[in-house]
Amino acid sequence: MTPAEPQKVLVADDDPVNRDVLCELLQPEYTVLLAKNGAQAVERATRHVPDLVLLDVMMPDMSGFEVLRRLRATPQTEHVSVIFISGLDRPEDEAAGLKMGASDYIAKPFNATVVLARVALHLQLVRQRRLLEHLAHVDGLTELANRRRFDDVYDLEWQRARRSGRPLSLALLDIDSFKQFNDLYGHPAGDRALRAVARVAGTHMRRPADLAARYGGEELVLLMPETDAVQALQIAQALRQAVAELMIAHAGSAAASCITVSIGGASLDPAQAESSAALFEAADVQLYRAKQGGRNRVMWRGAQEALTDAG
Numbered sequence: 240m241t242p243a244e245p246q247k248v249l250v251a252d253d254d255p256v257n258r259d260v261l262c263e264l265l266q267p268e269y270t271v272l273l274a275k276n277g278a279q280a281v282e283r284a285t286r287h288v289p290d291l292v293l294l295d296v297m298m299p300d301m302s303g304f305e306v307l308r309r310l311r312a313t314p315q316t317e318h319v320s321v322i323f324i325s326g327l328d329r330p331e332d333e334a335a336g337l338k339m340g341a342s343d344y345i346a347k348p349f350n351a352t353v354v355l356a357r358v359a360l361h362l363q364l365v366r367q368r369r370l371l372e373h374l375a376h377v378d379g380l381t382e383l384a385n386r387r388r389f390d391d392v393y394d395l396e397w398q399r400a401r402r403s404g405r406p407l408s409l410a411l412l413d414i415d416s417f418k419q420f421n422d423l424y425g426h427p428a429g430d431r432a433l434r435a436v437a438r439v440a441g442t443h444m445r446r447p448a449d450l451a452a453r454y455g456g457e458e459l460v461l462l463m464p465e466t467d468a469v470q471a472l473q474i475a476q477a478l479r480q481a482v483a484e485l486m487i488a489h490a491g492s493a494a495a496s497c498i499t500v501s502i503g504g505a506s507l508d509p510a511q512a513e514s515s516a517a518l519f520e521a522a523d524v525q526l527y528r529a530k531q532g533g534r535n536r537v538m539w540r541g542a543q544e545a546l547t548d549a550g
């Protein structure tokens with residue numbers, strides 16, 4: 240979602256007049272989706288993941304409370320904001336709706352101005368929450384995922400790989416002689432070089448589940464689910480080469496006349512009960528070997544020496 244994109248509101252009400260009124264009210268500012276019953280509300284919310292749901296409580300097929308319960312139980316919609324709009328106007332009803340996790344409760348007959356004001360308020364809160372989530376997961380300098388995000392995704396992907404028996408590859412990338420680069424060209428130039436390397440790393444993570452993250456300092460980590468050692472090694476080699484081809488001059492490098500990276504990787508062998516920490520450690524050992532071997536190269540656990548890339 241970009242700031243300019245209109246936010247999506249799903250209106251779920253079995254009464255066509257209410258749907259029309261709410262649609263007309265919201266359409267100038269928001270993208271409005273409609274559902275005429277509870278089942279449709281759940282289906283549309285799951286498919287389109289709206290920013291907000293305006294949900295009638297009393298619908299013949301499924302109550303709004305049940306719709307909310309199902310939305311909370313579905314990963315795509317578990318955090319979606321919901322405002323109940325209901326003819327049930329007793330304080331107990333309102334309290335029950337809020338206790339279930341609705342953001343707000345509006346009694347029918349509703350006042351159009353108040354509905355618009357509350358919708359605007361909750362959509363602003365949604366924007367702020369998304370911004371906070373983004374800031375919590377993205378590294379400010381490189382705009383790659385940050386370490387916290389990596390830790391969460393790694394944990395999930397490792398479990399998924401263990402369950403499915405599918406491969407999982409992990410690589411650590413470290414810029415060569417970066418201390419000397421900072422010393423020679425200054426810290427701001429170091430930041431620019433780091434951003435350039437990060438961009439190249441990001442563009443090499445092509446599958447939706449691939450993740451490039453800044454692990455710390457000038458070290459990046461690459462997570463490649465469903466990718467075996469042969470494929471991952473090829474990607475790492477292409478990435479190493481693409482960084483060298485940036486041709487960022489580095490007169491103080493121990494490896495070349497331009498900025499280069501060393502990469503160490505390991506792939507999970509589903510047949511072996513290896514922990515996520517052990518896989519990470521294995522990639523780190525390979526990174527150490529790449530540095531020891533002269534830098535500007537890729538080392539992969541289990542790969543033949545001939546498969547390593549000495550640039």
Ligand SMILES: Nc1nc2c(ncn2[C@@H]2O[C@H](COP(=O)(O)OP(=O)(O)OP(=O)(O)O)[C@@H](O)[C@H]2O)c(=O)[nH]1
Pocket residue numbers: 380413414415416417418419421425426427428429430433455456457530534
């Ligand atoms: N400009 C800049 N430098 C950073 C950043 N994060 C870490 N560094 C620098 O990266 C350097 C890493 O240095 P070392 O770990 O000694 O390794 P190196 O000089 O890259 O040498 P090798 O890894 O052995 O090739 C340190 O000087 C850090 O200050 C950053 O965000 N920006």
